[in-house]
Amino acid sequence: MLHNKRRWSLYPVETAQELAELLTTQCWTLCTGFEYAGIWYLNDSTSEDGIAEYAVIYEGHQIESVTFGWCGPEAALRHILRVTAQAEELLKEPWSHPVEPRVEDWEKHRCRHCR
Ligand SMILES: [Zn+2]
Numbered sequence: 001m002l003h004n005k006r007r008w009s010l011y012p013v014e015t016a017q018e019l020a021e022l023l024t025t026q027c028w029t030l031c032t033g034f035e036y037a038g039i040w041y042l043n044d045s046t047s048e049d050g051i052a053e054y055a056v057i058y059e060g061h062q063i064e065s066v067t068f069g070w071c072g073p074e075a076a077l078r079h080i081l082r083v084t085a086q087a088e089e090l091l092k093e094p095w096s097h098p099v100e101p102r103v104e105d106w107e108k109h110r111c112r113h114c115r
Pocket of ligand 1: 007
């Protein structure tokens, strides 16, 4: 489920390793999103104290949901590499569905979650 009233700031990330570290070694505001290899990872947690859950968005579809809060960096990296390799196939899965998240450039984004 994607929080449809939320706006996300999107940070570009260069490598899967870097993304895995970011997602598992720090707590992020609820409006945090990352982009790696054309895929968006949007914080879909219900609260900042809760378990970190991310919606995975590709080509305007949510193709996966990953609870990175339960992952260490190695497990997170495996999820990221799997999603990256299988994005096209995941698009065709029955749980894949169109979404229209409001995503903004991280340099311009401000909202109540990150003030
Ligand atoms: Zn924000």
